[in-house]
Amino acid sequence: MTEKKKITLKDIARELGISISTASRALKEHPDIADDTIKTVKAFAEKHHYVPNILAVNFRKSRTYNLGLIVPELVHHFFSTVISGAIDTAKKHGYNILVSQSNDILSDETVACRTMLASSVDGLLISISNETLEAAHLTNFIEEGKPVVQFDKITDHIQSPKVIVDDFEGAYQAVKHLIEQGYKKIAHLRGRREVKNSNERARGYQQALIDHNMETSENWIKDCMAINEEEGYNFCKELLSGDNPPDAIFCITDLVAFGVLKYLKEEKIAVPHQIGVIGFSNWKLAEIVSPGLSSVDQHGYEMGEIATLKLIELIKNNELDNQEVIELKTNLIIRESTANKIEKPLTIG
């Protein structure tokens, strides 16, 4: 192995018979330095592949150009999409992204935060876990002068900018769409009561029903805890075996909706003709399954972009008390699973 020994400013200075500070300044084209000197130094640096020792620079400037990013789950279409947007944006601005996951466990999240802080990221992007009810581990960042930007799953226990999706409106539109398609008895498989997004979506669901004078029933609302396919499957079964069963189901997320679709398929209950189904998040597979699942797109990539831009801005301005809330609009994606229940089947979505 030919390990190139890295050349330093000192080497340049020695070889060129100038001082280290001149070399340093020449490389950054400091106005005080003579053009000739600049040219010479730059040429020499180029020739010998001089690269500033980033560790020294970081040390000197106390910053790393690394941003921390914590999500509940990495293997998750929405979050990986956000991460993708964050990484691409960070790269454009000369930052790296350090990724970690909380597995929706508070202690894991706390550890991740500690690690991030210890490895000295310049700021933090976080979507909190379901268990996160207070935010001491987050205020730690602020106290160290490192800005935090929250996205999607947020808490109000910490002052920070927040990038979220208008969950209320997204849910409202989804349910309104079901109503317009002629569904009369709309159920909701909702998320946890402690999670803001879930509550907002449930609120949107309820408001849409009220605004359109639709029948409502407590029996049509089921609380998902694990938010997975199985729950969708089981709750669907439960809903349909009760008396006065619903004829449409709005699910907290696509994964739950897939479970619903699975049950319906097994029972040979026609979608969308007997029952309409709509999800939330617009997972990739929503367009792959048959029937295509209608869903509410959350613009994950843009969320990652915007949150990252915001964080970089805060870092540059050394802002720590920003509380701006950036709310992205959702986008209703209509596919077969909610096609007008009266009409004949559509071909596609």
Place this chain on the structure above:
Amino acid sequence: MTEKKKITLKDIARELGISISTASRALKEHPDIADDTIKTVKAFAEKHHYVPNILAVNFRKSRTYNLGLIVPELVHHFFSTVISGAIDTAKKHGYNILVSQSNDILSDETVACRTMLASSVDGLLISISNETLEAAHLTNFIEEGKPVVQFDKITDHIQSPKVIVDDFEGAYQAVKHLIEQGYKKIAHLRGRREVKNSNERARGYQQALIDHNMETSENWIKDCMAINEEEGYNFCKELLSGDNPPDAIFCITDLVAFGVLKYLKEEKIAVPHQIGVIGFSNWKLAEIVSPGLSSVDQHGYEMGEIATLKLIELIKNNELDNQEVIELKTNLIIRESTANKIEKPLTIG
């Protein structure tokens, strides 16, 4: 904002009337230091929330405890699973993971490598892009004394350990399974000719056919380029409209298989009774779709774990010439899409 000013070794030394080096040594319980001193220093440090300045430590030791990780695509079930394993493992060993994506574009990959190198990761985990045919950007790492570990999509142009899946064997088992289920004319939607994994899978496909004296046909092999659902859809159509159409299709990856399933569903061709379909990678949705898609599991999480462990080991031992190949066995996951074609239909399809 109450920005705590960070306390340093110097502060401890001054306050306690000892030297900086004693303070430093006491904190690491150096055997030379008196127990009393250690106790005093530790207590003081604790009380004042002393945290070593990681930037200074890194600078001093020329290492960051950060590992670079580059994949073609982040929003991809297999890769995000690998990343998940890598992150969890890294965390256990005190390392962070810096994630980047190449979008399967060589220039992006090169830039990502440069950035990683510039931000001074201690080592690199990489799954190369489809375009990567030589590896100058990778040997840069080795030249700087930073080990590289390749996984899944690899090149032999660089000496490094490689963690791969036995693509040949996985494909062989998949096709053997189809044969055992009674399928007679097995087609293969293969991947690109430049990509090693694709070739291995195609080789496994062919060998299985030969070993079992099965009919073969060049017309049953189609080259996917984009490796997406659409290609699956279109090639399936093409295969079935030719004369002597196949009665089973082995797909380079699940996504392509989903396209195949979509076409078959649209055409009301029964799966698995008229046609058997098997994928590769065992995406989450393989178990969600109906009929469930048989697939070959690649153990992504384990791959991430193992590659990361290997990299950490190389870093610790300062090994740069390791060429070990760690080959994981795949796991055939049988679902409805390949159920015996002779038996009566399952519940769904």
Place this chain on the structure above:
DNA sequence: CTGTTAGCGCCTTCAT
């Protein structure tokens, strides 16, 4: 057992 010293590579006053 503890202190002194030197230095990692870079940046930045301050002086000339």
Place this chain on the structure above:
DNA sequence: ATGAAGGCGCTAACAG
């Protein structure tokens, strides 16, 4: 226009 010097915080070799 350039150089000298100090220091960021920590570690480690060398003295006592």
